[in-house]
Amino acid sequence: MAMNNQGRPSQPGAADAFDLPTISGDRGLDHEEPLIFELGRVGQCGVDFPPVSISDDRLGGQRRQGAIGLPGLSEPEIVRHYVRLSRMNYAIDAGLYPLGSCTMKHNPRLNEKLARLPGFGDLHPLAPASASQGALALISELMGWLTKLTGMPAVAMSPKAGAHGELCGLLAIRAAVASRGENRPRVLVPESAHGTNPATAAFAGFTVDEVKATPEGRVDLDDLRTKLGPDVAAFMLTNPNTCGLFERDIIAIAELVHEAGAYFYCDGANYNAIAGRVRPGDLGIDAMHINLHKTFSTPHGGGGPGAGPVVLSARLAAFAPLPLLVHDEKGFRLIEELEGVPEGAKPFGRMSAFHGQMGMFVRALAYMLSHGRDGIRQASEDAVLSANYVLASLKDVMSAPFEGPCMHEVLFDDSWLAGTGVTTLDFAKAMIDEGYHPMTMYFPLVVHGAMLIEPTESESKESVDNFIHVLRVMAEEVKAGKKERFEGAPRLAPRRRLDETAASRKPVLRWKGE
Numbered sequence: 001m002a003m004n005n006q007g008r009p010s011q012p013g014a015a016d017a018f019d020l021p022t023i024s025g026d027r028g029l030d031h032e033e034p035l036i037f038e039l040g041r042v043g044q045c046g047v048d049f050p051p052v053s054i055s056d057d058r059l060g061g062q063r064r065q066g067a068i069g070l071p072g073l074s075e076p077e078i079v080r081h082y083v084r085l086s087r088m089n090y091a092i093d094a095g096l097y098p099l100g101s102c103t104m105k106h107n108p109r110l111n112e113k114l115a116r117l118p119g120f121g122d123l124h125p126l127a128p129a130s131a132s133q134g135a136l137a138l139i140s141e142l143m144g145w146l147t148k149l150t151g152m153p154a155v156a157m158s159p160k161a162g163a164h165g166e167l168c169g170l171l172a173i174r175a176a177v178a179s180r181g182e183n184r185p186r187v188l189v190p191e192s193a194h195g196t197n198p199a200t201a202a203f204a205g206f207t208v209d210e211v212k213a214t215p216e217g218r219v220d221l222d223d224l225r226t227k228l229g230p231d232v233a234a235f236m237l238t239n240p241n242t243c244g245l246f247e248r249d250i251i252a253i254a255e256l257v258h259e260a261g262a263y264f265y266c267d268g269a270n271y272n273a274i275a276g277r278v279r280p281g282d283l284g285i286d287a288m289h290i291n292l293h294k295t296f297s298t299p300h301g302g303g304g305p306g307a308g309p310v311v312l313s314a315r316l317a318a319f320a321p322l323p324l325l326v327h328d329e330k331g332f333r334l335i336e337e338l339e340g341v342p343e344g345a346k347p348f349g350r351m352s353a354f355h356g357q358m359g360m361f362v363r364a365l366a367y368m369l370s371h372g373r374d375g376i377r378q379a380s381e382d383a384v385l386s387a388n389y390v391l392a393s394l395k396d397v398m399s400a401p402f403e404g405p406c407m408h409e410v411l412f413d414d415s416w417l418a419g420t421g422v423t424t425l426d427f428a429k430a431m432i433d434e435g436y437h438p439m440t441m442y443f444p445l446v447v448h449g450a451m452l453i454e455p456t457e458s459e460s461k462e463s464v465d466n467f468i469h470v471l472r473v474m475a476e477e478v479k480a481g482k483k484e485r486f487e488g489a490p491r492l493a494p495r496r497r498l499d500e501t502a503a504s505r506k507p508v509l510r511w512k513g514e
């Protein structure tokens with residue numbers, strides 16, 4: 001019997017009716033939903049307020065002269081509006097989410113429960129240290145886990161995401177270079193790097209130079225050697241890299257970078273492949289951000305929230321940004337001002353108004369404590385195993401650009417699609433009709449028509465098997481010249497093919513009404 005992607009029997013013919021015109025605009029339980037401004041009626045209100053009589057002088061002459069056009073809806077209409085919108089989203093709670101590089105793993109409900117404990121959830125960021133000892137102790141404990149797991153002596157907790165962590169790391173490096181009285185305006189990044197790496201370097205005021213990849217998909221050491229020099233501040237590397245491959249020469253890379261007097265930045269977004277197994281500090285890394293919302297299972301997507309703490313080597317620790325968390329006989333406290341910093345500390349400034357994303361900290365620590373070091377190691381190993389299982393199961397029908405096993409994500413290219421008339425985009429969009437979020441497409445750029453699949457460790461073997469089955473049948477159809485499924489996909493989604501270029505180049509972010 002055919003199974004759908006959740007392992008339930010699929011319903012043959014269930015999609016037959018979708019070509020009938022709809023009367024309501026909705027299609028079954030797939031709801032169409034206008035903007036709230038289009039739905040709302042002027043004068044309608046979800047609650048009944050008693051008449052107010054606020055005198056003009058109490059409002060200082062600021063009384064509103066006319067309606068401001070807020071949409072009016074009854075309470076059930078408002079609830080329905082947001083529930084309907086939420087159902088248009090794909091989420092990890094709806095199905096396997098194979099988006100490579102993003103580590104869309106299950107977010108354990110235990111983490112959610114703990115993050116909502118009133119002592120953490122209701123704490124105001126401006127509460128005095130005397131009223132927030134527990135929260136500060138939790139941050140301190142999380143810092144301990146991060147420094148021990150990575151083998152790095154210091155960690156900055158305030159960055160709010162991976163990209164923000166990159167900025168924090170490069171600003172620390174810039175401060176360290178300046179403190180040596182040097183001028184190093186260049187940052188090197190491999191050509192396979194995530195777009196945030198060169199963007200961060202440019203934003204921090206550096207010029208960016210690309211380092212070539214070898215035919216094996218790894219850093220070309222000779223090219224790195226020629227590009228390094230006394231004007232280079234840092235080399236930024238992702239390991240495992242964005243092709244899902246471990247940079248085997250990382251120790252030699254670190255030595256080259258340090259010999260040139262530069263710092264070694266590691267993009268830690270792929271830490272999920274090595275957490276508990278490899279300590280980045282042992283590899284010679286000077287700064288690395290950790291996406292708590294990837295490796296440590298705090299929820300992400302839709303732009304946040306995230307958390308990107310940055311671990312720092314002894315060479316950079318002094319430059320960590322404010323606030324600094326200290327513990328002395330009076331308990332925990334945050335040092336917020338340059339005047340109060342301990343001897344030797346030279347913070348480069350601060351990354352954000354407060355000390356970080358408390359909700360993410362609670363979730364990440366809950367994940368760590370519930371897994372333990374061995375459990376984290378097991379999670380990394382299972383993530384790598386899942387990806388290799390996908391690779392081994394599909395490499396006869398799809399094409400992998402690089403030889404050998406992968407780490408926690410598997411990269412295919414589009415050479416197997418050559419001459420079929422089906423593109424990476426068509427294939428990915430057809431996955432939506434099968435109830436899956438597409439894999440990461442066209443990234444990394446070093447591979448033509450890239451498809452980057454990260455199953456993560458939190459999927460069961462049955463779930464990964466169903467996913468493989470769907471991709472295999474689709475791939476076989478492509479090869480047999482059966483293109484119906486791919487032309488014009490997705491069909492069973494609230495929206496069909498969008499103009500993605502226009503969506504990012506000419507975004508319409510404001511509803512203007514009539």
Ligand SMILES: *Cc1c(COP(=O)(O)O)cnc(C)c1O
Pocket residue numbers: 101102161162163164194196238242267269270291306308
């Ligand atoms: C996700 C990711 C980033 C950026 O992290 P955000 O938390 O989204 O800012 C950087 N590099 C790589 C390789 C990533 O996968």
